[in-house]
Amino acid sequence: MRIKIAVVAGLGVLAWLLPYTIDSYAIHVVNVIIIFALLAVGLGLAMGVAGQVNLAQVAFFGVGAYATAILTTRAGLGFWFAAVLAIVITVVIGLLVGTPALRVQSHYLGIVTLGLALAFTNWVTNAQIAGGAEGISAIPAPELPGVDLSSEYLFYYLELIVFALALAFGLFVVRTGLGRRMRAMRDDSLAAGALGAEVPLLRMTAFLLASVYGGVAGVLYAGLIRFVAPESFGIANMFLLLGMVIIGGRQSLIGCVTGAVALYLVRELLSDHPTYAQIGYGAVVVLVVVFAPTGLAGIPPRLRALRRSSGTAARLQPFQAYETDVSSDDATILAIDGISKHFRGLKALDDVSLSVATGEIRGIVGPNGSGKTTLFNVISGLYKPTAGRVEFGGRDMTNVTPYRLSRAGLSRTFQNLRLFGDLTVRENVLVALDRSRTLDSWQYVLAPWLVSARDRRLRAEAGAVLDRFGLVEFAGQAPKALPYGIQRRVEIARAVAARPGLLLLDEPAAGLNGEEVRQLGEMVRSIRDSGVTVVLIEHNMGLVMSLCEKVTVLAGGRIIAEGTPAHVAATPAVIEAYLGDVMEIPTEATR
Secondary structure, three states, X not given: OHHHHHHHHHHHXXXXXXXXXXXXXXXXXXXXXXXXXXXXXXXXXXXXXXXOOOOOHHHHHHXXXXXXXXXXXXXXXXXXXXXXXXXXXXXXXXXHHHHHXXXXXXHHHHHHHXXXXXXXXXXXXXXXXXXXXXOEOOOOOOOEOOEOOOOHHHHHHHHHHHHHHHHHHHHHHHOOHHHHXXXXXXXXXXXXXXXXXXXXXXXXXXXXXXXXXXXXXXXXXXXHHOOEOHHHHOHHHHHHHHHHHHHHOOOOHXXXXXXXXXXXXXXXXXXXXXXXXXXXXXXXXXXXXXXXXXXXXXXXHHHHHHHHHOOXXXXXXXXXXXXXXXXXXXXXXXXXXXXXXXXXXXXXXEEEEEEEEOOOEEEEEOOOOOOHHHHHHHHOOOXXXXXXXXXXXXXXXXXXXXXXXXXXXXXXXXXXXXXXXXXXXXXXXXHHHOOOOHHHHHHHHHOHHHHHHHHHXXXXXXXXXXXXXXXXXXXXXXXXXXXXXXXXXXXXXXXXXXXXXXXXXXXXXXXXXXXXXXXXXXXXXXXXXXXXXXXXXXXXXXXXXXXXXXXXXXXXXXXXXXXXXXXXXOOHHHHHHXXXXXXXXXXXXXX
């Protein structure tokens, strides 16, 4: 930590002294680089951190600059008042641009945002109020008492302070709850929603943050150049900005800044050869995408991972059982009434009804394609049922979104692991522990100390969860680099960290060896004994019959048997549909 503080302090001193060492042209270049670095940070937050393909960042830049220009030259407002209004206007535009993110993702979102950026360029080129193709000139310089900001040397210090605050704020967001939830959404929006992340609001928040950075950059650009024209906000600069983020490392704000500085300096060096410059940008971006997808910022972590792999291997510690919750409650926690789910002509579920008592371990079994995972997806809000009703905790939860169900006390794992691969094991658990609302993000601006205090508390809780599940030595590692059995344990630990009343486990023993299955059984019993109701889908019949008090059997989307393990094991329809006469079924006497 001391080394980091020393490095930051040293860079700050060098940045502060920089104007004393360069000429007027160089200071102009540096000023423009800072503006592009601001834009890159905003794009990194939206695209790299939140995973939202945003090709409208240059349009936010243009909105901020043009709004400042119009309000100062046409409306006669002072620069700073115009700047505040310009940022507000940019935020509104950003929220409008982000609206398609609620319905489309991936390259479709890129096409939509690119179209909106082109529409902005077309508007300013033809609108009389924007000066048309000639743009707007004679923008007044910002004023500060005793400071001549018409001097680019002094304007540099204004930019430097704004940039430092903006970068510090961005890093603060990324490393605390809001940023973790956005990164989780980027890695797997479905799993993030199932853990309580408010995905629609997070997508809008990503565009809001990008628009703020774009608006601030536009204001600074208008104050620096004091002239705006359509070519400054065209598609060429958008792809230049995109190249900066990709080359630097879109998942790292420091990488985005590094990419902005490096690529703009290269642009200056090749300013007399624009054709070669464009070819060079494209070639470098392709090479980075193919050989270093995490950009320049991803190189140090890869080197650290190599050093760690050559050191002492981390070890999985024993699971520490929960204290038994002696409280008793015979209420029904989950009631499913007449649920059907049709995928066009396929009836995945057909009039399924069942109830689960509080404190029970319920098994759901059946052959492949019988509708087990579809049932879980309906219960957890991933699918909307064609017909029927789901009650959870005594309330109608039919068609309720996954994040609302999670916040109501329902948690789940998935048949195929859905861990956040680019977050550490600790961060995976932190996402589940964090119950803060996205609408409370105003605290990042007005009460950051509350955010810091909450983050410290969550980290302490995450440490306790990791210690209980024996994962402390893996806390700083990415789960995708861990053995499969440990990944399964991480997913269960993450699901339990969400403090559920009902836990859905979808084939938790899949891919585990005999000892790992035994340990899984101990964990599930202890989780139930702590007061959590468990429903699990499982093909390991030995585990199901020895663990569950009651078993429900599905076949062809319908329930064909339900009862104690001994009763189900003796049911002819079950033997015929699923178990077969070649498999030995543990009975009550042999468990």
